[in-house]
Amino acid sequence: MTMSEADKLAEEAEELDGYFSDAPLDPKPNYPPLHETFEDSVVITNLPKVPEAKVEKLTKVVLKLVRRIGSLAENADIDFSGLHMPYDKEKGSTLGFCLVEYETPEEAKNAVEVLEGYKFDKNHELSVCLYTRALKLRRLKTEEYQEAQMPEFVEKPNAMEWLEDPNQRDQFILRHGRETVVHWFDARNDPVIDYDGAREKDAGVAWCEYYCHWSPKGSYLATLVPSKGVILWSGKNYDKAGRFVAPDVKLVLFSPHETYLLTNNERREDPAAIKIYNVATGLLLRTFPLYPDNFPQDGPPPPFLWSHDDKYLARMGNGLISIFETPTMRLLDKKSLLAPDIHEFHWSPKANVLAYWAPERGNSPAHVDLIEVPSRKKLRQKNLFNVAKCNMVWQNEGEYLAVKVTRHTKSKKTLYNNIELFRLNESGIPVEMLDIKDAVMALAFEPRGSRFAMIHAENPSSTKVDVSFYDMMKQGDPISVKGKKGNKEKRLPAKHPELHKVTVLEGRQCTGIFWSPAGSNIILASLGDTASGTLEFYNVDEGTIVMKEHYRANQVAWDPAGRTLATVVSQPLEGGHFKFAMDNGYILWSFQGKQLYQQSFEAFYQFVWRPRETLLSKTQVEEVQKNLKKYEKQFDKADKERQRALYLEETKGKRMERAKYREVLARNKAILKRRRTEYVALLDGYDSDDDANFDIRDVLVETVLSTKEELVM
Amino acid sequence: MRPYLLQGHERPITVVQFNYDGDLLFTASKDLVPSMWRSEDGQRIGTFNGHKGAIWDLDCNRFSTRLLTASADATCKLWVLETGECLHTFVHRGPVRGVSWADGAKMFATISDPFVEHNAKIMIFDCPEDGNYSEAPRLEIDIPKVGNKRVNPTNIQWTAFNEALLVSFDSGVIKLYDPTNGELIDEIVAHEKKINRLRFNRDKTLFITSSADFTSRLYDAVDLKQLKEYKTDRPVNDAVISEHKDHILLGGGQEAMSVTTTSGKVGKFETRFFHLVYEEEFGCVKGHFGPINALDINPNGRNYASGAEDGYVRLHFFDKSYLDMKDPVPEADETDGEEEKTAAE
Missing domain, CATH: 1.20.5 (Single alpha-helices involved in coiled-coils or other helix-helix interfaces)
Known part of the structure; x- marks a missing residue:
């Protein structure tokens, strides 16, 4: 044995000397901090799949992108850049995803928000999710894809059926007591009931428990059932066309083309107070709280407004307008439209143009802006000084915009009005100013026309007011033209844009003006609790006035044709004050002011004409x-x-009724006749039918009808 | 023709009634003196003095010799029509709300309000021609409280052949009593609110109710079935069935207590004319400036009287166009050409 066992062991020990030592190692190893979770990591998918040669380049590009969001958990010691791009050797390409580790979870979250949907190149839109979420997703069971079964086609009721009425009648709906009733009305005969919820009544439910609303084109009737939400009805039989869950719903707002429906329950604490649904599919698209972020909650919440073509939904925020694009309901271009100090805005009724106004702030004047969407181009800005308040009124074709400007004098003691008139269809959008010394109480454009009417008075609280009519277009004098045969002919030139006064009606009693949808006719009405209820039917073309009265009327509603109108005394559904109980009801008038029908109810809440589209062009x-x-x-x-x-x-019906009544009477009389002797006995034998009881005498009565004196020669 | 305005009363009118022959008109009000008028020219013939309370009801007998008046002074008085002399005073235990002669005028029934500890009572008194009036009624029917609530009657009427007594209540109920033994024969819920008046047509084949629920209803007097309903937008205080046409006259208006809050224009203090069969309102007569409390049509069909909360009685004469008015629906045997004409109108 050249080497003993002991030697071997000693040799080994020598070799391992220091290996199990307690002494610290030198140099100190630089371990990365230990993470319990992977919240600071994200998975980026949908990357291009590249061969080995290009891996380096791709990594570089991705690194550049992800570093913009935050710093990566780099570690030079282990040569870790914070990004790991897996590579499949068998296939010879990357797998189309990578892992990125940031320093903090916040950065990771931010990366998900910002990079989600990022267009990496023409064919690759990135999808980013947290690593933790990716793990969860992995646990999901993978099932073999099965093609979805198409549900059997069920034909929906024809929502336009009512327009095919052979008698060309219009419809209106009434909410009174516990009833909700749709009527036909042809402006000649009494209204006829179309549907009163009989089917629902038989089933023991009410088809409407709160207010009801027609959709803008009249295809649907939305009834509100606060415990559930909104129900849509359509077709000839008022079949259920949709149900939208919205507890405590108070308001609904259809988009103009009836594609979307907005519900609102007006609850401040509800983060989903406002819901947007797709009407056809019933899908909930997005929810909003009642107030936008950073918006002062002491005033009323800013309303959502649909653009005329259903493309956008906009709401005012604090110094901005948030425009949401349909159908994704995402913020247009991911940012709100900045509108510092904005007070109010409106969509044009016929174009994607926004009008808003903002009051004075420091040295910058108040201004009215017209903005085109989605380009966000400022079409027109009008600066105004000494402004107390502005009100905007669009003409229904979007051709004109009137802004009533309430101004104060330098001393800020007295207020006066003027009207700024924008012509949208002229190049450059010229603005004219109409100076009114009086206070203007109301202004309304003639539908599809160029005229507008306004109520004004020197003292806004006076009972006698003036109503002025202006025309945005002027008809020039006829010009003489040489005709075909050399004769002089007079011809009317085309109207040219020039504001001029048409007429003024002085000393009227009215609080509201209501143009007929067909134009030309206008109702000057004195509405409300304390007013006289005077109604003046004025024809602007003819200059004729018919005066009528509906005491305590609080609403005037034209039918869509401008043929009839309703004046209504109704009460709010909530609050239940019954002070109008005696007067509650409605009257239907012809547009000339002839009363056609009248009906009263003890509790009357709503009268709404069914709207319909104007299908004829100008x-x-x-x-x-x-x-x-x-x-x-x-x-x-x-x-x-x-x-x-x-x-x-x-x-026929009346005859039958009469016959029935006569039968009862005849039967009763027969009984009397049979028992006549009993009756005579009660009167001690006196029989009024017996002529012997009467003393008949002939009396001659002479009456002088007239006397006439004639001189006989 | 302008109506005669009979200005004989100082307080709201409670009842107006023509006699059987139509030559006399009786009126009573919340003042103490019922009056008698000539119905042809509106001259006052005389008054019946003696009551110490508001007069709620009166009834003249078939041959226009005796008048009964019911008063809030808890008495019912019997008067000689010719002299205005009070023959007898029938003492009750509470305000007398209604009075009605039985056919033959040998007895009459009264209805009195609940008063202090007494319930409402129906009493039937004999009225012999010899003048021996007994203090005690022939029959007394006690109307007990319903639960804890007092029952307030509003009207009493005899049905044909004195077979039963019809009593209306402020709960909207009509009860039918047997006048021989006081038993409750039948009970119908005619209205949701107070019945202000219940009255028969002349031969007692139909009766009509007027109610604070804004409606008036016509009933078949034989089997007590509702035949028709006349709807208005104000409480109805009185309704009367015309003897000469298939018409109903309704009177009423906004309640007296809330009148001050509205102008005369919106109180709807007008007499409304309804077609009996078709339940359609076809006309109204304005004039009063308080709700109409009482109406009656002269049996001769020439005029009608209305008495109102404003204290006036208006005696209206029907004009020729009304008297000549035909049923809007032609009889079946008339030619179709007639219909054509009406349709074209």
């Missing part, structure tokens, strides 16, 4: 007006036929 309407005589005959004939059918029907 030129088509003019065409119809030209050939009015032809149509008149046609409709008169149809009216007469209908009238006669109705009359015959009614007479």
